[in-house]
Amino acid sequence: MSLASLVGGFVLRHWKAYASSAVMLVGVAVCSVWVPRKVGAMIDGLAAHRLSNHDLTIQIMQLLALGVAIYVLRVSWRIRLYGAAYRLGVELRTRLYARLSNQGPAFYQKQRTGDLMALGTNDIDAIEMAAGEAMLAGFDGTLTLVMVLGVMLLGVDWRLACIALLPFPLMGLAFWYISRHIHTAETDSLKRFSALNDHVQESLSGVRTVRALGLEKRSAEQFSALAGQAANASFNAHKWEAAYEPAVGLTLAAASTLTLGLGGYLVWNNQLTIGALTSFTMYLGQLIWPMFAAGWVLSLIERGRAGLARLQPMLDAPLSVEDEGHLDRIGDGPLVLRDVHFQYSGAERLALDGVSVALRPGMTLGLVGPTGAGKSTLLRVLLRQATPQQGSVTWGGHPLASYRLDALRAATSWVPQESFLFSASIAENIALARPGATRAEIEHAAGMAAIHDDILRFPQGYDTPVGEKGITLSGGQRQRVAIARSLLAESSLLLLDDALSAVDTGTETRILEHLAELRAARPELTAIIASHRLSAVVNADLIVVLKDGRIVESGGHEELLRLDGWYASQWRYQQLEASLDAS
Numbered sequence: 001m002s003l004a005s006l007v008g009g010f011v012l013r014h015w016k017a018y019a020s021s022a023v024m025l026v027g028v029a030v031c032s033v034w035v036p037r038k039v040g041a042m043i044d045g046l047a048a049h050r051l052s053n054h055d056l057t058i059q060i061m062q063l064l065a066l067g068v069a070i071y072v073l074r075v076s077w078r079i080r081l082y083g084a085a086y087r088l089g090v091e092l093r094t095r096l097y098a099r100l101s102n103q104g105p106a107f108y109q110k111q112r113t114g115d116l117m118a119l120g121t122n123d124i125d126a127i128e129m130a131a132g133e134a135m136l137a138g139f140d141g142t143l144t145l146v147m148v149l150g151v152m153l154l155g156v157d158w159r160l161a162c163i164a165l166l167p168f169p170l171m172g173l174a175f176w177y178i179s180r181h182i183h184t185a186e187t188d189s190l191k192r193f194s195a196l197n198d199h200v201q202e203s204l205s206g207v208r209t210v211r212a213l214g215l216e217k218r219s220a221e222q223f224s225a226l227a228g229q230a231a232n233a234s235f236n237a238h239k240w241e242a243a244y245e246p247a248v249g250l251t252l253a254a255a256s257t258l259t260l261g262l263g264g265y266l267v268w269n270n271q272l273t274i275g276a277l278t279s280f281t282m283y284l285g286q287l288i289w290p291m292f293a294a295g296w297v298l299s300l301i302e303r304g305r306a307g308l309a310r311l312q313p314m315l316d317a318p319l320s321v322e323d324e325g326h327l328d329r330i331g332d333g334p335l336v337l338r339d340v341h342f343q344y345s346g347a348e349r350l351a352l353d354g355v356s357v358a359l360r361p362g363m364t365l366g367l368v369g370p371t372g373a374g375k376s377t378l379l380r381v382l383l384r385q386a387t388p389q390q391g392s393v394t395w396g397g398h399p400l401a402s403y404r405l406d407a408l409r410a411a412t413s414w415v416p417q418e419s420f421l422f423s424a425s426i427a428e429n430i431a432l433a434r435p436g437a438t439r440a441e442i443e444h445a446a447g448m449a450a451i452h453d454d455i456l457r458f459p460q461g462y463d464t465p466v467g468e469k470g471i472t473l474s475g476g477q478r479q480r481v482a483i484a485r486s487l488l489a490e491s492s493l494l495l496l497d498d499a500l501s502a503v504d505t506g507t508e509t510r511i512l513e514h515l516a517e518l519r520a521a522r523p524e525l526t527a528i529i530a531s532h533r534l535s536a537v538v539n540a541d542l543i544v545v546l547k548d549g550r551i552v553e554s555g556g557h558e559e560l561l562r563l564d565g566w567y568a569s570q571w572r573y574q575q576l577e578a579s580l581d582a583s
């Protein structure tokens with residue numbers, strides 16, 4: 001979509017605001033055009049001694065009234081127009097946010113957070129300016145230009161008007177040349193600002209790592225370099241914008257010279273009065289605004305076009321996970337993966353290579369294997385964050401893709417390896433999965449996740465703020481808050497992705513006991529526990545060992561020990577490690 005159709009469509013939808021602004025603008029233009037005529041008539045009246053003191057006072061009062069009317073109308077129409085234009089920013093931001101929140105991990109793997117943030121702020125600001133400031137200056141400038149030219153041609157002297165207009169085509173040529181450079185410079189400026197934003201976002205998110213590695217100086221140098229590049233790019237755009245001013249100045253100087261030359265000649269030959277020449281010169285002065293407005297509008301339009309060119313691909317980016325399902329209730333029946341193959345884009349080998357597993361409702365699957373074996377990827381397939389290139393996944397007798405994403409998400413609770421806490425209280429963080437949950441339900445879930453006692457020790461208990469603006473929880477505490485969140489959701493599929501890795505074995509045992517109680521109370525709850533620590537999966541109904549994306553062993557704990565493969569050797573190793581730790 002072009003900027004013109006975007007802004008045009010917006011103006012049509014908000015035509016009342018734009019139309020009332022235009023009416024007020026016409027009022028401003030009429031009043032402004034009237035002033036020089038009045039001044040010219042006053043001068044001629046004074047020169048001819050036709051004006052009495054009383055007449056002069058009345059005329060001066062009328063001029064003052066015109067000035068006040070112009071002021072009031074200008075303020076009112078700006079308020080009206082800006083009041084409408086800011087809504088375009090809100091609309092675009094809402095669209096961008098909605099699109100981004102529906103994108104999956106594959107999209108975010110290719111995009112930089114700081115860049116997306118810059119799009120939502122700087123670039124949309126530029127587009128908003130094109131619908132507000134540019135429309136304002138464009139309307140105002142065009143109307144003033146038409147009226148002033150009309151009066152100059154028809155109301156003062158057409159010969160003067162024609163000669164004064166001679167330099168204007170050259171100015172148009174200069175404007176065209178400058179605006180092309182502004183577009184390039186603005187595109188570069190927006191890109192550089194994004195890069196700077198990205199650096200700030202990344203280094204602030206990783207500030208502890210930056211400090212721990214002593215990288216402050218290097219990070220500051222990188223920031224300084226990026227800030228310098230952003231400033232240079234912005235300066236370059238402003239340099240081009242500044243080129244409008246001399247073009248306007250030169251055009252006006254040439255027009256004034258030509259006018260005074262011809263005007264002087266006409267006055268000398270009694271073909272023009274001094275008052276008319278004064279009016280004409282004042283009108284010429286009134287052309288300064290439309291000319292500056294033209295430059296300003298062109299540069300705002302180029303800025304808006306550059307912003308839209310960066311924003312549009314994000315709004316149009318295909319969803320990395322399509323939501324084309326129609327079923328909104330998960331059917332009864334097993335969760336079945338059949339010959340699932342999945343390869344990340346750009347990866348050289350398959351992350352899942354022919355995986356087949358069937359889980360009856362209520363079963364617990366333990367997913368183990370060396371690092372990089374494909375455990376998290378398998379969970380991502382179940383979450384529909386990754387779509388297998390081959391094979392099928394069905395749940396309750398229907399392919400996963402036939403469910404609506406919100407239905408799937410409501411039925412699934414996922415605790416990722418790195419759990420994220422929002423800037424809110426602990427209670428609010430737990431209740432995210434079920435916003436209407438009572439305090440008793442939140443505390444019950446926290447008890448199941450073995451975090452209740454820790455929470456009571458925090459300064460404000462469950463109301464303690466966490467996340468960026470609150471206290472920092474330990475990795476284990478964060479994991480347990482995330483587990484509490486997932487248990488509160490009461491969904492039918494629980495996915496734990498190495499979610500107990502940061503808790504000690506005693507806490508792990510307590511959580512697993514609570515999970516066993518939960519499964520006894522809710523026999524339909526299916527759980528998949530991916531873990532490096534085998535103690536987390538010993539009681540699972542089925543344990544699957546993944547290696548290089550393939551299932552290399554599967555069975556119950558005892559069965560796998562008897563098999564004496566990777567699982568058995570890993571079990572012995574981990575048992576030995578635990579006994580060494582205990583001694």
Ligand SMILES: Nc1ncnc2c1ncn2[C@@H]1O[C@H](COP(=O)(O)OP(=O)(O)OP(=O)(O)O)[C@@H](O)[C@H]1O
Nearest residue numbers: 109344345347351370371372373374375376377378
């Ligand atoms: N986003 C990605 N893009 C490309 N390759 C990826 C991506 N995520 C994972 N991989 C690769 O896919 C393979 C499986 O990774 P996965 O995270 O599923 O393993 P894992 O068994 O969960 O590992 P860990 O136990 O270390 O968490 C690995 O080789 C990994 O490097």
